[in-house]
Amino acid sequence: MFRAIILILLIVPSAMFAQQTEVSGNVTASEGPLLGVSVVEKGSTNGTTTDYKGNYAISVRNGATLVFSYLGYKTQEVAVTGNTIDVTMEEDASQLDEVVVKGFENVxxxxxxxxxxxxxxxxxxxxxxxxxxxxxxxxxxxxxxxxxxxxxxxxxxxxxxxxxxxxxxxxxxxxxxxxxxxxxxxxxxxxxxxxxxxxxxxxxxxxxxxxxxxxxxxxxxxxxxxVTNEPTNTFRNKFQVGYGNGNLLQAQLSSTGPLVKDKLFYRISGSYKKGDGLLNNETLNNSPDFIEDLSLRAQIKANLSSKVSATLTGQIIDTEAGAVYYASPTNGSAKIAPDDYDNLGIVADQRGVGTLKGTYGNLKVDFNLDKVKVTSLTTYNEGKRNAFGDLDFTPADVLRQDQDSDTKTFNQEIRLGSVTDADSKINWDLGAFYQNLDKTLITRASADFGFFGPPFEPTGTQSPLAVGDFTNTYKTFAVFGFMDFKVSDKLTLSAGLRYDSDNISQDNRSEGTKPSRVDTQLQPKVSLAFQATDNMLMYANYGKGYRTGGFNQGQTVRYDTSFNAETTDNYEIGIKNSYWDNRFILNVSGYYIDFTDQQLYALVLNGGAGQILIGNFNVAESLSVGFEADMRIRASNWLDILASYGVSKSRIENGTSTVSTGANETIDVSGNATPLVPQDSYSLGLESRFDISDKIAFNGNVNLEGTGEMYWHEDNAAVSPRYSLLNARANFTFEKFTIGLWGTNLTDTQYITEFFDQTFSNGGSDLAWLGQPSAYGATLTYRF
The missing domain is CATH 2.170.130.10 (TonB-dependent receptor, plug domain)
Structure with missing residues (x-):
């Protein structure tokens, strides 16, 4: 008895003082982060796996050893000596020779x-x-x-x-x-x-x-x-440079590592792109679709304690590119079919220029408590967009346009979420959100009608026309909650609810008015998921959708001074299948969407003594019905077959539209297809990955993407036929280097991405935006 008491006294203090250590880190290979790596505390069943970033987190005993294992890579054992452990996995050729065909990763x-x-x-x-x-x-x-x-x-x-x-x-x-x-x-x-x-x-x-x-x-x-890559506790760098036709130069750089080991980390990344363009302006004999873009992002992450971390992110965007190079008819007619490419050409006398400048900053603070995770997100975002160019889209210097579209946004969000494990029956999230958003739109037009030049020719002096100048301000407060409840091993019920209150006001400097209103909306969502078998999930859900309304720059024959919020009732059913050891994935879904006050866009070009008048209006009732299928087959370790198809039938159930030409006729558009919606779409691709030799690896893909018929206006008179684009890419990796070859629209298919019928714009002629022709190039990537 005495010996038993002594033994208990020796064991209990040892157990009481056997402290746990929170360990986290990142696992990568030569090609980047590894998803699904097994991380296990040696000599126990305590383990986890890495996520899509290669990140993991685990609580282990002091002095423990972690075992990292992944099929096709050498198993590594690492003693726990701190709170952060990053690992780089090495391929094991002997394993790869014996591996059977692996299925797709469980993302x-x-x-x-x-x-x-x-x-x-x-x-x-x-x-x-x-x-x-x-x-x-x-x-x-x-x-x-x-x-x-x-x-x-x-x-x-x-x-x-x-x-x-x-x-x-x-x-x-x-x-x-x-x-x-x-x-x-x-x-x-x-x-x-x-x-x-x-x-x-x-x-x-x-x-x-x-x-x-x-x-x-x-x-x-x-x-x-x-989701961007996070700062890491080990130094990693990547540099990429590329060149393509149209004198396209591209470069990317990323660098990450610790500033203070295990405590403070950085990540800097950036992208630069400059190209002369691929289209041709017949009047100016140059490429109107030039571009130069510089984007930079920096992150600092601090582990303030084992429970608290903070990440500060900043990003800038500085872009200059070609603008307003619409194609117009070249056969002397004002009207043209959307697919009459032989008689469409860019002939503007002005080389349009557009700029986009963005500034973004975010502070994210995470508190990982025992049962609750608290996240604070504080964000400031500013965007400035300008476009200058021709307005008559002819070789004559008659009309010009200039537009600013600027935004300033402050967001503050607080989220609370449950910290649960595989045995938990309930997962939940709660939060509150505040936003202050200013959206400024300034539209200018100028003209030289040649009234004073002989004989009625442009004089070279532009006279300003009336200007649209207003700012819409949205002050939003919202509260939300979301919960998953596992009713049984096979049945899960999910429910969410959000309440938004939008205080919308306008400072209309053109009209001298300051209207305001308050919109409120409840957005419920309910989902039911049934795990019919280990390989099949069946689900159904309902959700309420909400897009805010606002104020236009004024009233025209096509729209009023304001437009209503758009709401939808959405119903969806679907099935997800994973068979053949995860080598065959087939997901199918169908949906039914009932719209109230669907928002449409209206343009009045050259109306009101040459103004560019733009605004939005509502149609009372609309409907969208469709289905989609997404399939992946891993035929072998080196060949994947990918295919998807979707059908979308969207129509206006009850609505009218006013045509801004002639007598400003109001037409009934009920029963017509909703504009700007492809009737169907598909994608068919082949992807391949294999080792050419011990030192050279290959991966590549070829993909055919199809876009169905599209109606451009609510009268359905102008419609584009379907078109398909063929794209391909091949990458060859030599240890730290990768050489890539790529091509887009390899068949040089002609297509348009926007069409304006003069009937709906009161413009001089129909206008079209031409799609990009064939492009190709090469890239070189170095990791160190």
């Missing part, structure tokens, strides 16, 4: 602001990991959007003028995008910055369906979630 994403498998999320989600981004050569939204069914992305007029359409919900000019554009958890409200250069990125997610419960207003059609 863990953050579509719902928590780490979870994409195949377990009751949403339509498409992801691109760091490996995908490199293989596909993704550099901005435009380079990946058209690979996703029922998503279409285009640009026109000038840099920063972007248009994205998702499931029949389109973006309107100078309006809010129908998706949330999220970088590292922060939603950027400025649609001008939607197509910014993407570099040093770890993950891209596109989630479709209303995401207002998590991301707030204007996420009416979904969200694009961009």
């Amino acid at each position: 863990v994403g953050q579509a719902r602001r928590r780490a979870e498998s994409v195949q377990s999320i009751p949403e339509s989600v498409v992801t691109f990991t760091a490996k995908d981004i490199e293989t596909k050569g993704i550099s901005n939204v435009q380079t990946f959007a058209d690979q996703i069914p029922n998503v279409n992305f285009t640009t026109s007029q000038n840099v920063g003028n972007n248009f994205i359409t998702v499931r029949g919900i389109s973006q309107i000019r100078n309006g809010d995008a129908p998706i949330a554009f999220v970088i590292d958890g922060v939603t950027l409200p400025d649609a001008n910055l939607l197509n910014q250069e993407l570099f040093d990125v770890a993950l891209i997610e596109v989630v479709k369906g209303p995401q207002g419960a998590l991301y707030g207003k204007n996420a009416i059609a979904g969200a694009i979630n961009i």
Whole structure:
């Protein structure tokens, strides 16, 4: 008995003082972060795996050893001597020779602001990991959007003028995008910055369906979630340079490492691009689509304690590019079919110039408490966009235009989320959000009608016309909550709710008015997920979508002084399948969207003594119905087959529109297709990765992307036929070097990305924005 007591007295203090150590870090290989690496405390069952950034976190005993293992790489054991351990894995050729065909990686994403498998999320989600981004050569939204069914992305007029359409919900000019554009958890409200250069990125997610419960207003059609690479505790550097036709020069650089080991880390990255252009202005005999872009991002991360970390991020964007180089008919007619490329040409007498300058700063503070994680996000964003160029789009120097589109935004968000494990039945998030957003739009026009020049010829002196000048201010307060409840091992119920209050006011300097109003909206969302088998998830969800309204610059025959908020009721059902040891992935979904007050865009060009009058209006009821399928097959260790297809049928159920020519006729557009929505889309691709020799590795892809018919106006008179673009890329890696060859639109297909029928603009003729012709080039990447 006495001996037993002595033994207990010796053991209990030892157990009491066996302290735990919180360890985190990053795992990479030569090609970048590794997803799914097993990290286990040696001699125990305590373990975890790395996420899409290669990050991991684990609590271990003092003096423990961590074992890092991954199929095809050498297992490493590292003694725990601090709180941060980064590991670089080395390939094991002997393992690779014996490996059977591996399935696709089980990507863990953050579509719902928590780490979870994409195949377990009751949403339509498409992801691109760091490996995908490199293989596909993704550099901005435009380079990946058209690979996703029922998503279409285009640009026109000038840099920063972007248009994205998702499931029949389109973006309107100078309006809010129908998706949330999220970088590292922060939603950027400025649609001008939607197509910014993407570099040093770890993950891209596109989630479709209303995401207002998590991301707030204007996420009416979904969200694009961009996750950049984080600062690390080891020094890593990457440099890339490239050259393409049109005298295109590209360069990227990233560098990361510790400033104070285990405590303070940095990451600096940047992108530079300069090109002369590929199109031709027949009047000026030069390329109107030139570009020069410089983007820089810096991050500082501090581990203030084992429970608190802070990350400060700053980014600048400075772009100058060609602008307003619309093509007009060259056959002497004012009217032309959207696909009559033989009679479309750029003939403007002015070389348009557009600029985009962006400044972004964010402070993120994370508090990792025992059962709750608290995050504070404080953000300032400023964007300045300007476009100058021709307005009559003819060789005559008659009309010119100049436009400023500027935004200033301050955001403050506080989020609380549960810290749970695999056995938890409930995950939850709560938060509050405040935003102050100023959106300024100044539109100028000038004219030289030649009344004083013989005989009625331009004199070379431009006279200013009336100017549109106003600022819309949005002050938003929102509260939100989201919860997952695991009803059983197979059934999960998710529910979210967000309340937005938007105080909208305008300082209209053109009209001398200052209208204001308050819009409020509840955005509920409910999802039900049923894990029918280990390989099949079935789901259904309902969500309310909300896009804010606002004030126009004035009243015209086409629109009023204000336009209402747009709301939707969204219903979706889907199934996600993973078979053949994860070598066959097939996800299918169908949706039904009921619109109230859908927003459309109106242009009155040259109306009111030469003004450029632009605004938005509502149609009372609209409907969008469609389905989409996304398939991946790993035929072998060196060949993947990728395919997707989507159909989107969107129409106006009840609405009218006023034509701004002749007698300003009001027409009934009920039953017509909604403009700017491709009727269907598809993508078919082949990807390959294999070792050419012990020192040379290959990866490459070829992809065919198709865009269906598109109606350009609500009368459905002008319609573009479907077109397909063929793109390809090949990368050869020699240890630290990678040589890449790429090409886009290899068949040199002609297409347009925007069309203005004179009937709806009161302009001099139909106008079209030409798509980019064939482009090709090479890149060299060095990692050190």
